[in-house]
Amino acid sequence: MSAEAIATFESSLDEIGVELVRTTADEFASTLSPLLDAPTVGTSLPFETVSLPDSVDTDPSIADLEAAATGVTAAGYGIADYGSVIIQGGTDGEEPVSLYADEHVAVVAASDVLPDMDATFDQLAEDIRNGVGQSIIATGPSATADMGSLVTGAHGPMDVTVVLLEDK
Amino acid sequence: MSADTRRQKAERIRHLLDTEGDAVHENTQVFNEGRYESTANLDDYDELKNEARAIKEDAIERLPELVDQVTEAVEANGGSVYVADDAADANRYIEEVVDGRDVVKSKSMTSEEIEVNESLEARDGDVWETDLAEFVLQVADEAPSHIVAPAIHKSREEIAALFNEVFDPEEPLETAEELTRFAREYLGEKILDAEVGMTGANFVTADTGTLALVTSEGNARKCVQATDTHVAVAGVEKLVPSVEDLQPFVELIGRSGTGQDITSYISLFTPPSDSPTFGGNELESGDDREFHLVLIDNGRMEMREDDQLRETLYCIRCSACANSCANFQHVGGHAFGGETYSGGIATGWEAGVHGEDSAAEFNDLCTGCSRCVNQCPVNIDIPWINTVVRDRINRGEDGDFDFLVEGLTPDEEPGGVDLQKRLFGNFDTLAKLGSAFAPLSNWAARTGPARSLLERTLGVDSRRELPEFERESLVEWFEKRGPHVGRDEARRQVALYPDAYTNYVRTERGKAAVRVLEALDIRVDVPPAGESGRAPLSQGMVSTAQSNADAVYDALAPAIAAGHDVVVIEPSDLAMFHREYERLLPEDDYAALHEQSYELMEYVYGLLENGGDIDVLPGGDDERIAYHSHCQQRTLDLEPYTVAVLEDCGFDVTTSDVECCGMAGSFGYKSEYYELSVDVGETLVDEFTTEDTADRTVVASGTSCLEQLDALLTRRPAHPVRLLDTQ
Numbered sequence: 001m002s003a004e005a006i007a008t009f010e011s012s013l014d015e016i017g018v019e020l021v022r023t024t025a026d027e028f029a030s031t032l033s034p035l036l037d038a039p040t041v042g043t044s045l046p047f048e049t050v051s052l053p054d055s056v057d058t059d060p061s062i063a064d065l066e067a068a069a070t071g072v073t074a075a076g077y078g079i080a081d082y083g084s085v086i087i088q089g090g091t092d093g094e095e096p097v098s099l100y101a102d103e104h105v106a107v108v109a110a111s112d113v114l115p116d117m118d119a120t121f122d123q124l125a126e127d128i129r130n131g132v133g134q135s136i137i138a139t140g141p142s143a144t145a146d147m148g149s150l151v152t153g154a155h156g157p158m159d160v161t162v163v164l165l166e167d168k
Numbered sequence: 169m170s171a172d173t174r175r176q177k178a179e180r181i182r183h184l185l186d187t188e189g190d191a192v193h194e195n196t197q198v199f200n201e202g203r204y205e206s207t208a209n210l211d212d213y214d215e216l217k218n219e220a221r222a223i224k225e226d227a228i229e230r231l232p233e234l235v236d237q238v239t240e241a242v243e244a245n246g247g248s249v250y251v252a253d254d255a256a257d258a259n260r261y262i263e264e265v266v267d268g269r270d271v272v273k274s275k276s277m278t279s280e281e282i283e284v285n286e287s288l289e290a291r292d293g294d295v296w297e298t299d300l301a302e303f304v305l306q307v308a309d310e311a312p313s314h315i316v317a318p319a320i321h322k323s324r325e326e327i328a329a330l331f332n333e334v335f336d337p338e339e340p341l342e343t344a345e346e347l348t349r350f351a352r353e354y355l356g357e358k359i360l361d362a363e364v365g366m367t368g369a370n371f372v373t374a375d376t377g378t379l380a381l382v383t384s385e386g387n388a389r390k391c392v393q394a395t396d397t398h399v400a401v402a403g404v405e406k407l408v409p410s411v412e413d414l415q416p417f418v419e420l421i422g423r424s425g426t427g428q429d430i431t432s433y434i435s436l437f438t439p440p441s442d443s444p445t446f447g448g449n450e451l452e453s454g455d456d457r458e459f460h461l462v463l464i465d466n467g468r469m470e471m472r473e474d475d476q477l478r479e480t481l482y483c484i485r486c487s488a489c490a491n492s493c494a495n496f497q498h499v500g501g502h503a504f505g506g507e508t509y510s511g512g513i514a515t516g517w518e519a520g521v522h523g524e525d526s527a528a529e530f531n532d533l534c535t536g537c538s539r540c541v542n543q544c545p546v547n548i549d550i551p552w553i554n555t556v557v558r559d560r561i562n563r564g565e566d567g568d569f570d571f572l573v574e575g576l577t578p579d580e581e582p583g584g585v586d587l588q589k590r591l592f593g594n595f596d597t598l599a600k601l602g603s604a605f606a607p608l609s610n611w612a613a614r615t616g617p618a619r620s621l622l623e624r625t626l627g628v629d630s631r632r633e634l635p636e637f638e639r640e641s642l643v644e645w646f647e648k649r650g651p652h653v654g655r656d657e658a659r660r661q662v663a664l665y666p667d668a669y670t671n672y673v674r675t676e677r678g679k680a681a682v683r684v685l686e687a688l689d690i691r692v693d694v695p696p697a698g699e700s701g702r703a704p705l706s707q708g709m710v711s712t713a714q715s716n717a718d719a720v721y722d723a724l725a726p727a728i729a730a731g732h733d734v735v736v737i738e739p740s741d742l743a744m745f746h747r748e749y750e751r752l753l754p755e756d757d758y759a760a761l762h763e764q765s766y767e768l769m770e771y772v773y774g775l776l777e778n779g780g781d782i783d784v785l786p787g788g789d790d791e792r793i794a795y796h797s798h799c800q801q802r803t804l805d806l807e808p809y810t811v812a813v814l815e816d817c818g819f820d821v822t823t824s825d826v827e828c829c830g831m832a833g834s835f836g837y838k839s840e841y842y843e844l845s846v847d848v849g850e851t852l853v854d855e856f857t858t859e860d861t862a863d864r865t866v867v868a869s870g871t872s873c874l875e876q877l878d879a880l881l882t883r884r885p886a887h888p889v890r891l892l893d894t895q
Contacts, residue, residue, distance in 0.1 A: 061451070148327065
């Protein structure tokens with residue numbers, strides 16, 4: 001993915017109050033650690049030579065999910081124009097892990113950052129036809145204005161951080 | 169409508185203005201301003217809208233085929249599809265699936281339409297709304313007042329009071345954050361316990377059986393993930409052919425609705441989902457999850473066959489029409505809705521799914537100002553749908569014919585049309601008589617007994633000043649005076665259209681227009697063309713409007729055939745020529761008139777741009793002006809011309825940005841709507857009484873706007889052309 005698209009992604013994320021943390025496969029572990037508030041839950045990452053530290057609970061109970069401060073999952077894609085990450089996957093529990101913790105840390109490969117919605121929907125249509133049952137285009141934290149003013153963490157995370165694997 | 173019915177209606181509106189108006193106003197403004205800002209950032213906004221429109225047109229055209237296709241796709245995925253004829257049929261099926269289990273729901277207007285909660289609760293199951301606004305309404309036992317933000321009419325203080333009373337928490341809840349946390353935890357337990365998750369669907373793709381859910385809170389995701397059975401309820405019109413077709417909608421829906429570039433979550437579920445579900449304490453395999461897609465007809469297939477209501481099915485329920493509606497902003501969806509749907513497009517929905525009686529309850533609140541037209545992401549002509557439904561409601565009324573009024577109303581309508589509508593719909597005849605008998609008619613109309621009779625029998629509010637008719641009409645004045653620019657020295661020739669108000673009431677702006685055009689070397693004629701049809705159209709008297717349109721075209725045809733330009737002073741009449749005449753005139757006539765007609769100040773702008781000498785017009789000398797453009801003029805994007813001409817002439821111009829002045833032709837005269845009209849007008853007055861605007865000269869383009877400003881401001885407003893007139 002071009003440096004330009006990554007720069008757009010970063011500024012779009014900035015506009016919605018999401019921090020982008022750049023790293024590489026080698027430095028992933030040391031970059032991730034300070035971003036995790038315990039207790040932490042997660043699902044295994046699909047990137048070669050990249051894995052979650054042992055402190056992350058990858059087989060949480062419902063109570064663990066509800067108590068988690070941080071949930072770490074991979075994101076299938078990012079969308080540069082909107083600062084969105086796309087949560088895909090199924091049986092490993094990407095959906096509950098990304099949804100119940102106070103903060104969601106989404107790990108995305110630079111090569112998976114798509115420029116815009118047109119490109120995104122071409123990709124998602126292909127994925128759905130190949131059997132991907134769930135793609136959540138998530139943009140910033142959950143939010144509601146229903147109680148009189150804007151509050152984040154309505155039913156989902158109140159903070160989102162994106163970790164970008166620049167060499168993936 | 170009887171005087172009593174009018175009084176009751178006025179009382180209900182007053183009550184809503186007092187109790188819900190402020191919260192609705194504040195919240196819709198945020199959405200509305202957000203939409204202007206967010207859509208302005210799109211490079212290809214119009215292109216996206218056209219694309220979205222084309223997808224919906226195609227989908228509705230091929231709907232039966234798409235229903236078959238989605239059924240095949242969902243079944244291949246392991247789910248079921250049920251096409252329900254109506255609400256009872258849908259509820260019967262859902263009850264069987266739910267089978268007494270507890271249900272957690274995410275927000276869905278379609279499920280409100282079939283009243284599924286009541287149906288399930290009658291069978292002993294618990295049903296919890298997990299969308300926070302819907303939860304508030306469930307606790308308060310109230311109906312939604314907005315299709316996107318159903319509790320928009322409630323303030324934080326009211327919600328806090330409600331929660332503190334019902335739940336009696338240890339520490340009283342106060343802030344929005346505390347209320348949100350409380351609801352999240354309370355509903356979190358319900359989600360944990362429930363076995364059935366119910367959602368709506370903003371879109372369903374026929375090719376893959378994918379549901380697209382547009383949300384911000386995350387509750388829809390939880391309802392699907394945490395439960396063993398997912399029931400999705402959607403109108404059949406939610407089908408689009410393919411996943412790729414979702415793209416323009418995803419870019420438009422958040423911006424159009426709440427003014428967000430995109431909502432927090434666009435969930436694409438192709439159920440049944442294999443995401444783990446909640447067991448007792450552990451996450452369990454979701455492989456056995458059941459999925460039921462309930463597609464609801466409930467009148468939609470008939471709407472599809474209806475040439476006028478069909479467009480309603482293109483609606484993506486974004487609420488831009490409601491948010492951009494001045495009346496909605498002030499009174500909200502509890503006045504502006506039927507059994508389920510509220511706001512601009514709701515008339516179409518209610519007429520289609522619940523029938524004309526439900527639509528009739530609020531149809532008159534659409535003044536046809538057309539501000540919603542450009543805001544609709546699928547280009548639905550919402551005022552036209554409202555007009556057609558009004559016409560059908562008129563035709564359904566029993567006759568209440570009065571020969572006194574018949575004499576004044578040489579129209580094409582059946583006897584049942586309400587007398588008040590008939591009066592306003594025949595304004596041209598009334599004005600002609602008023603002018604012929606002026607000043608006696610003006611004096612007579614102003615007497616106490618006459619006003620009280622007008623109020624009692626016709627619902628003309630006695631607090632509203634009546635128009636004062638001129639004895640000499642603009643056409644008569646011009647016939648006597650003749651043109652002052654010879655054919656040989658004229659740069660161009662123009663037919664100045666004498667709308668009924670300019671012709672009989674505000675002749676001074678007509679005369680000013682003639683002089684200004686002549687100063688710019690234009691040979692002007694003022695042909696006696698009658699009322700454009702705007703007046704009857706706004707009362708839902710479509711046949712009368714059509715015959716007026718024919719007569720106007722006949723009167724202007726010689727000028728059009730000779731290649732002259734048609735210049736229109738009243739923006740609502742220009743809007744008739746450019747928009748509604750497409751539906752009222754033969755195609756070629758419409759095209760010719762559209763091509764050759766201009767708004768007055770737009771025309772002056774064109775003349776100045778093309779070599780006209782600005783020095784023949786009086787200089788503004790930095791005079792400070794507050795300009796209120798007209799709603800229909802803004803829809804046609806004509807406001808900038810007036811501003812540019814005034815600024816080029818040396819005036820210092822500021823403009824209003826309210827959607828509409830609230831007078832809206834006859835609306836502000838009607839006793840049942842007078843107070844709402846004034847309430848809307850006060851918002852404009854606020855803009856023109858700030859530190860910067862309080863001492864500015866007020867000008868406005870529309871007759872109605874001038875009347876409203878005249879009534880509510882101490883400064884007397886005028887049409888902008890009068891600033892350019894040397895007399």
